[in-house]
Amino acid sequence: MTENADVKKSIKLELPKNPELLERWCLSIIDFLGEDGSFWRGIVREACDVNWKFKFKLQARKELLHDINEYVLEFPQPLLHILNLKLRQEFGFDLNDFSNRNNRRIQNILKRGVIRNEEEYRLVFDKVEEIYADDSQEQLVDQLNELLAAFENSKSKKK
Numbered sequence: 001m002t003e004n005a006d007v008k009k010s011i012k013l014e015l016p017k018n019p020e021l022l023e024r025w026c027l028s029i030i031d032f033l034g035e036d037g038s039f040w041r042g043i044v045r046e047a048c049d050v051n052w053k054f055k056f057k058l059q060a061r062k063e064l065l066h067d068i069n070e071y072v073l074e075f076p077q078p079l080l081h082i083l084n085l086k087l088r089q090e091f092g093f094d095l096n097d098f099s100n101r102n103n104r105r106i107q108n109i110l111k112r113g114v115i116r117n118e119e120e121y122r123l124v125f126d127k128v129e130e131i132y133a134d135d136s137q138e139q140l141v142d143q144l145n146e147l148l149a150a151f152e153n154s155k156s157k158k159k
Helices: 002-015 018-046 054-073 076-090 095-112 120-132 135-158
Strands: none
Touching: 002 054, 018 054, 018 076, 054 076, 054 120, 076 095, 095 120, 095 135, 120 135
16 A cells, blocks of 8 residues: 555544544535535534534534435435545545445454444444345344344443
8 A cells, every 4th residue: 555545544534533624525525415415514514613522523523424424325326426536536535435444344343243332333223224125135134233232232231
């Protein structure tokens, strides 16, 4: 891997921690959406506000990044392709890089056999939502649902 690729990879992985970069990423997507993106503008500004306490704003940024990426991933493939080209040109990576990273994280959770936190829970839950109707992935859905149930069960015992 080249040094330039390493820099782009680290930027991608650190996107939620960098409010300016995250804001640029989100606003690029919103600008691409035109009128459909107006709903997101206020949310982006609030999540990227540097006056928030760091702990809460980091979680809000992670959720924002996830939500906005998930929202546009449901777009028709030709539109998504154009958006990915725009993002790759501007940032050096695109929505597919996040999707690939999430799939690797889910594989690690499956290997480990346990969901550790709310962020992983949401990642697994969203994956189940994405694939539950695909009969060819029924076994994976069952595995993921078992992990979700175990996490929910452990949370309810702590209360």
